[in-house]
Amino acid sequence: GNSVTQMEGPVTLSEEAFLTINCTYTATGYPSLFWYVQYPGEGLQLLLKATKADDKGSNKGFEATYRKETTSFHLEKGSVQVSDSAVYFCALSDGVDNNNDMRFGAGTRLTVKP
């Protein structure tokens, strides 16, 4: 079945450091890929998405490129801020038909120190 594997955390960085959180997926169809962010005590918010191979999703300085050849969707940011501290989830939704679930990775907790 479909699944998502993402880099285990926690990840601790200093402000302005470069961030990479790895995500790989397994899917039988042609999935859409997502990154979600969860701030403390809140639900998940969509950060960015890509719906087909070679698409790049971007938002708030974060980027991720849909790589079909490596089945990856790694999240990157060139210069993190304290306010980026949160849990980040990689997810996929198989777009072959409309009887599919939305699968999430285990989440990666990011802490950015000033």
Added chain:
Amino acid sequence: SQTIHQWPATLVQPVGSPLSLECTVEGTSNPNLYWYRQAAGRGLQLLFYSVGIGQISSEVPQNLSASRPQDRQFILSSKKLLLSDSGFYLCAWSGWTGRMNTEAFFGQGTRLTVV
């Protein structure tokens, strides 16, 4: 615009008591609906999803159940709670464009503590 409501925000229940968490969506029709659980320090576990009224897919066998009595209403229930049912429960919905699922939109979550 679409909105999702989930309640209550927090809940403390004794072991063996019943549970009912409700989630409703406004501003869209025939959404896909999901219940997830997030245990402390762990990732998001898909519990149930539904693509239509009365259609429920269960991912993990346990003492929880879900129902979808109306198009935009999704209920998570238990007849007798266990200590291990404690966690953060999230409801979500996604749409169908005719070609692919949209992203999921989440409620604010319910923190359940079973004592």
